Amino acid sequence: MKTVTVDQITIGEGLPKIIVPMVGQTKEELVSEAKAIHALDCDLVEWRIDFFEHVQDPQSVAELSHNLKAILEKPLLITFRTKKEGGVCELSDYEYFNLYKAIIVEGSLDLLDVELFMAENKVAEVIDLAHKNDIKIIMCNHDFDKTPEKNEIITRLRTMQNKGADICKIAVMPKSSADVLTLLEATHEMYEYYADVPLITMSMGALGMVSRISGQVFGSAATFGSAGTASAPGQVPVAELRKMLTTLKLN
Numbered sequence: 001m002k003t004v005t006v007d008q009i010t011i012g013e014g015l016p017k018i019i020v021p022m023v024g025q026t027k028e029e030l031v032s033e034a035k036a037i038h039a040l041d042c043d044l045v046e047w048r049i050d051f052f053e054h055v056q057d058p059q060s061v062a063e064l065s066h067n068l069k070a071i072l073e074k075p076l077l078i079t080f081r082t083k084k085e086g087g088v089c090e091l092s093d094y095e096y097f098n099l100y101k102a103i104i105v106e107g108s109l110d111l112l113d114v115e116l117f118m119a120e121n122k123v124a125e126v127i128d129l130a131h132k133n134d135i136k137i138i139m140c141n142h143d144f145d146k147t148p149e150k151n152e153i154i155t156r157l158r159t160m161q162n163k164g165a166d167i168c169k170i171a172v173m174p175k176s177s178a179d180v181l182t183l184l185e186a187t188h189e190m191y192e193y194y195a196d197v198p199l200i201t202m203s204m205g206a207l208g209m210v211s212r213i214s215g216q217v218f219g220s221a222a223t224f225g226s227a228g229t230a231s232a233p234g235q236v237p238v239a240e241l242r243k244m245l246t247t248l249k250l251n
Helices: 029-040 058-072 093-105 122-130 150-162 177-193 209-213 237-248
Strands: 004-006 009-011 017-022 044-048 076-078 113-116 136-143 165-171 199-203 224-227
Touching: 004 122, 009 093, 017 029, 017 237, 029 044, 044 058, 058 076, 058 093, 093 113, 093 122, 113 122, 122 136, 150 165, 150 177, 150 199, 177 199, 177 209, 199 209, 199 224, 209 224, 209 237, 224 237
Parallel strands: 017 044, 017 224, 044 076, 076 113, 113 136, 136 165, 165 199
Antiparallel strands: 004 009
């Protein structure tokens, strides 16, 4: 399997990398959040721009990304999570892709999150532009209602890979412990038989928390930890998460 290196962090080798989300609404909140995260033992930072009050102004987002990247001194992933996949702000497809193109060209970032079920031709354009600007793509899908069947999870991950994703990510909601096993089994099968790029998979909520710490066993290359406000249900505080990952280290 290929690895993905951003700054000095290589995703896909060693322990799963810890990603911490920033969810501030104002510039002041985000600067304060970035200063706090700078001191944390995490590997990458995700800026969830759908929380940002000026997200509909692409230039404001791009400009602030430079400030935040300088404060964090860690690889930066920028994500606009659409409402249908758990985000907090509604944008039209035109606004979404216009925002992303501006961020790629004018911003400062290492990775960009793109959702699987967006317009295929527009996704291809964004991926091409990102790669030309040395930005890696995490393609993702979230299901907050249920856990799809194992083969469906694998199909979605393979589709992301075929579309040119550098990292494939899926997060699903379990209704039972069997659902958590389905996610882990799908991750393992994808990792062993189909994956050419790193995977990030998780079963959400308290029931799925085990999936966030067992990535090295089943094939998930990164996990999300919280520094304060969690961006998804089931995220573990960073300090605890690092201890858990280290305790479960395979070799």
